[in-house]
Amino acid sequence: MFKKALCLWLILIVVLSTAACAPKGGDTKKTNDTNASGSDAQAPDSLKTFVTNLSADPTTFNPVFKADDDGHLIYQNVFDGLLELNFNSEVIPGLAETWEASEDGKTYTFHLAKGIKWHDGVAFSSDDVKYTYERIMTDHGFIGETLSHALESIECPDPDTVVLKLKEPDATLLGTLAWYEHFIIPKHIYEKEADWATAEAATVKPIGTGPFKFVSHKKGESITLEANDEYFKGRPLIDRLVYTIIPDANTATMAFRNGEIDLLCGVPTAEVPSMQSDPDIKIGVMSAARRYQLIFNMENEKVKEFAIRKAVALGIDRDEISVKGTHGLQKPAYGFYPPFLEWAYNKEADIGARDVSGARKFLEDAGFTEDANGNYLSLELDVFSGGTYADCAKVIQANLKDVGIDLKINVMEMAAWAEKIDSGNFEVAMLAGYQGPDPDAITKRIGTGQVMNWAKYSNKEVDNLLAEAKKLVGHDERGALYKKVQEILGKELPIIPIVEFANFYAARRDVSGVPYIDQVADVHDNSYAKVNIG
Amino acid sequence: MRRYIFRRLLTAVFIILIVVILNFTIIKTAPGDPARLMAGFDNPSEELIQSITEKYGFDQPFYIQIGRYFKSVIRGDLGDSYLYNQPVARLIADRIGPSLLLSGVSIILALIIGSLLGLYAGKNEGKLIDKIFSTISYFLNSMPSFWIGIMLILLLASHFKWLPTQGMVNVRANYTGFRRVLDIATHMILPVITLVSVQIPTYFRITKSAVMQVMAEDFITTLRVAGMKEGAIFRKYVFKNAVLPIINVFSINLAYVVAGSMLVEIVFSWPGIGVLMYRSIMMRDYNVLMGVYLLISVSVVIVTILMDLVNAALDPRIRYE
Numbered sequence: 001m002f003k004k005a006l007c008l009w010l011i012l013i014v015v016l017s018t019a020a021c022a023p024k025g026g027d028t029k030k031t032n033d034t035n036a037s038g039s040d041a042q043a044p045d046s047l048k049t050f051v052t053n054l055s056a057d058p059t060t061f062n063p064v065f066k067a068d069d070d071g072h073l074i075y076q077n078v079f080d081g082l083l084e085l086n087f088n089s090e091v092i093p094g095l096a097e098t099w100e101a102s103e104d105g106k107t108y109t110f111h112l113a114k115g116i117k118w119h120d121g122v123a124f125s126s127d128d129v130k131y132t133y134e135r136i137m138t139d140h141g142f143i144g145e146t147l148s149h150a151l152e153s154i155e156c157p158d159p160d161t162v163v164l165k166l167k168e169p170d171a172t173l174l175g176t177l178a179w180y181e182h183f184i185i186p187k188h189i190y191e192k193e194a195d196w197a198t199a200e201a202a203t204v205k206p207i208g209t210g211p212f213k214f215v216s217h218k219k220g221e222s223i224t225l226e227a228n229d230e231y232f233k234g235r236p237l238i239d240r241l242v243y244t245i246i247p248d249a250n251t252a253t254m255a256f257r258n259g260e261i262d263l264l265c266g267v268p269t270a271e272v273p274s275m276q277s278d279p280d281i282k283i284g285v286m287s288a289a290r291r292y293q294l295i296f297n298m299e300n301e302k303v304k305e306f307a308i309r310k311a312v313a314l315g316i317d318r319d320e321i322s323v324k325g326t327h328g329l330q331k332p333a334y335g336f337y338p339p340f341l342e343w344a345y346n347k348e349a350d351i352g353a354r355d356v357s358g359a360r361k362f363l364e365d366a367g368f369t370e371d372a373n374g375n376y377l378s379l380e381l382d383v384f385s386g387g388t389y390a391d392c393a394k395v396i397q398a399n400l401k402d403v404g405i406d407l408k409i410n411v412m413e414m415a416a417w418a419e420k421i422d423s424g425n426f427e428v429a430m431l432a433g434y435q436g437p438d439p440d441a442i443t444k445r446i447g448t449g450q451v452m453n454w455a456k457y458s459n460k461e462v463d464n465l466l467a468e469a470k471k472l473v474g475h476d477e478r479g480a481l482y483k484k485v486q487e488i489l490g491k492e493l494p495i496i497p498i499v500e501f502a503n504f505y506a507a508r509r510d511v512s513g514v515p516y517i518d519q520v521a522d523v524h525d526n527s528y529a530k531v532n533i534g
Numbered sequence: 535m536r537r538y539i540f541r542r543l544l545t546a547v548f549i550i551l552i553v554v555i556l557n558f559t560i561i562k563t564a565p566g567d568p569a570r571l572m573a574g575f576d577n578p579s580e581e582l583i584q585s586i587t588e589k590y591g592f593d594q595p596f597y598i599q600i601g602r603y604f605k606s607v608i609r610g611d612l613g614d615s616y617l618y619n620q621p622v623a624r625l626i627a628d629r630i631g632p633s634l635l636l637s638g639v640s641i642i643l644a645l646i647i648g649s650l651l652g653l654y655a656g657k658n659e660g661k662l663i664d665k666i667f668s669t670i671s672y673f674l675n676s677m678p679s680f681w682i683g684i685m686l687i688l689l690l691a692s693h694f695k696w697l698p699t700q701g702m703v704n705v706r707a708n709y710t711g712f713r714r715v716l717d718i719a720t721h722m723i724l725p726v727i728t729l730v731s732v733q734i735p736t737y738f739r740i741t742k743s744a745v746m747q748v749m750a751e752d753f754i755t756t757l758r759v760a761g762m763k764e765g766a767i768f769r770k771y772v773f774k775n776a777v778l779p780i781i782n783v784f785s786i787n788l789a790y791v792v793a794g795s796m797l798v799e800i801v802f803s804w805p806g807i808g809v810l811m812y813r814s815i816m817m818r819d820y821n822v823l824m825g826v827y828l829l830i831s832v833s834v835v836i837v838t839i840l841m842d843l844v845n846a847a848l849d850p851r852i853r854y855e
Binding site: 139202218221222255259415416422 | 567569571572573604614617618620621625629684687688691693699700701702703704706737768800801802803804805806807810813815816817818
């Protein structure tokens with residue numbers, strides 16, 4: 001009886017496994033589809049396939065509907081913007097080959113590259129650009145407000161030309177158009193859809209003009225793209241681009257070391273040193289224009305007190321945070337602008353080195369007295385899990401203990417953190433964030449009532465300086481105004497820079513053309529149009 | 535019998551109803567504005583948030599919202615994911631297959647291996663082999679599943695490179711047909727070992743104690759005195775009596791077949807319900823969470839009813855009344 005039962009069980013397992021593993025109806029269809037398009041005409045193994053990782057499924061395939069970091073990596077390979085940003089945050093041509101501004105700075109004319117086609121074969125034209133920007137403004141896309149404030153009208157004198165008329169001169173326009181989520185979407189697809197969030201092109205199959213065409217999305221598993229043979233900037237060097245979805249960064253690292261993926265995006269900080277010394281691996285870093293900083297809630301009764309902000313600024317040891325919190329991989333940041341914006345950066349406004357006794361004196365002069373534990377006051381710092389935020393926060397906590405500030409750290413998951421900060425119910429928070437490509441980006445974070453001004457900082461002089469700087473053209477003139485802004489920030493300290501941001505990329509030695517690793521400057525910063533293997 | 539099944543089904547419907555109400559209430563009272571989530575982070579405009587709020591009725595009174603939810607659940611519509619702007623039912627349907635495959639195979643293997651080891655150890659109680667099995671069982675029982683998973687990846691995938699570290703298929707090769715089956719089977723080895731390892735101790739202990747209990751019964755001694763062979767006693771009497779507790783444990787595990795392997799799925803990037811649930815918790819995608827919880831509740835209730843019937847059929851002491 002025993003043996004019979006065992007045999008039965010084993011048969012059952014084999015049958016169940018085989019039945020469950022067999023290709024599902026949907027998969028069979030997909031395979032047929034790809035065969036029909038001729039992409040799988042060769043044996044799969046002979047295709048040059050490049051595999052990289054994503055931490056989650058993209059929330060949408062509509063590249064201009066809502067901010068989505070995972071999606072953004074895919075959009076850069078499926079879509080094009082009018083202009084694009086390279087790995088060094090420089091504006092480069094996208095769909096527009098050339099452009100010129102009128103003398104008064106209020107009209108920009110963009111000349112589009114010729115012969116561009118959407119992935120479904122329909123010809124691309126200036127109407128698509130006009131449609132995209134208008135839809136972003138009417139459907140309140142993520143960057144809708146920025147465009148609405150800037151644009152007066154969009155004109156298409158011919159299929160290859162787009163003319164943008166501005167309400168007033170705007171030195172930041174090109175940077176804005178090249179920035180996050182300004183990809184051009186197909187008018188002929190989206191104009192049929194009342195809701196662009198639930199459209200098939202947004203949830204199932206995106207259609208773009210980019211270097212890769214969408215093939216399939218197996219949820220939770222992978223997204224496959226194939227080379228666009230007719231890409232107007234030249235066919236990609238690889239045949240197939242696969243994003244494999246790996247939620248855990250450590251698992252992704254092991255998969256990379258095991259050769260399952262060719263490019264690892266987001267190397268855990270602890271792994272970086274060993275990869276740097278591995279001759280078979282090459283590493284790149286994304287740092288430009290991003291940094292970790294503390295923001296104070298300027299509407300909070302406690303941290304409104306300048307002495308507290310000053311004591312924190314003087315009390316933290318950025319070198320120690322860099323070494324202990326980030327393995328020395330994120331360099332200390334003392335100034336209010338990232339180093340790449342040299343022309344706008346005011347070194348004089350830097351916060352300076354640590355000064356514990358100075359910090360204590362500021363608190364004592366403001367009337368704070370030590371309690372039995374040697375603390376003048378306590379503060380709460382909210383950070384979100386991920387990156388090295390929590391590790392840096394622990395060093396800050398130890399630093400501030402010396403100053404007499406008892407810092408409590410709340411580590412939260414991203415959604416809870418974002419909601420808390422958004423509601424203004426916090427004292428101090430730590431975050432990173434993009435500060436480019438133009439120095440005007442700081443306006444969003446410190447301008448009165450601006451969308452990312454979580455510090456609720458408000459200073460009329462700063463607002464005026466920023467508004468003025470946006471209208472000017474020359475670096476010298478604009479730079480002088482931004483330097484003045486930094487001077488004020490240094491005096492008022494609504495935000496305190498901590499360390500530069502660093503997101504590491506690792507690839508096998510035989511992979512080339514990855515923007516951050518191989519310094520490829522003529523493509524979007526996460527585009528794999530120039531990637532090659534072997 | 536019919537009346538028994540009918541009563542059980544009625545109770546099941548009642549339980550599911552309570553579960554839906556509780557889920558909805560708890561999730562709706564949790565902090566967080568779903569409209570903001572649907573609009574995306576980085577401060578979308580207030581107009582967008584307002585239009586989403588109106589479209590989905592987030593500003594309606596609680597009883598209207600729960601009424602609408604009930605109506606749509608009955609129609610099979612679990613609402614839209616806040617995060618993906620897609621129907622929850624579609625998101626779950628896309629991921630339920632891999633989860634069932636992984637958990638199903640693991641549960642069955644754990645049942646077989648765990649109970650066989652338990653039978654053997656029970657039969658040889660106090661001997662060296664029993665001590666070895668018991669020690670391994672305690673060892674496995676004290677380790678969290680994700681840790682076993684990571685250790686297995688480090689050893690068998692990273693170090694020896696015998697097996698893939700993660701995923702369900704080799705995305706580079708894109709196999710079809712039987713090679714795809716083999717590919718999935720290869721990718722399943724590590725997660726299945728992990729899941730089986732953490733489930734074995736339960737079956738082992740329950741079977742061993744059941745065997746020891748039966749072996750100590752007077753009728754076994756009587757059979758021995760009567761000259762019946764040990765093997766025959768074991769097969770005919772001991773095994774039969776030890777089966778019931780094993781089935782009970784199996785039914786409890788089976789009830790969690792849909793979403794019981796969340797941590798292991800995350801460690802191995804298995805494209806199942808677990809990863810979907812994890813992301814929904816992290817991103818507060820409450821509609822998806824409600825959908826998954828409903829699925830778990832329904833599967834627990836169905837499996838419980840089925841197992842009650844199986845138990846009643848196997849154990850003459852249980853009556854339908």
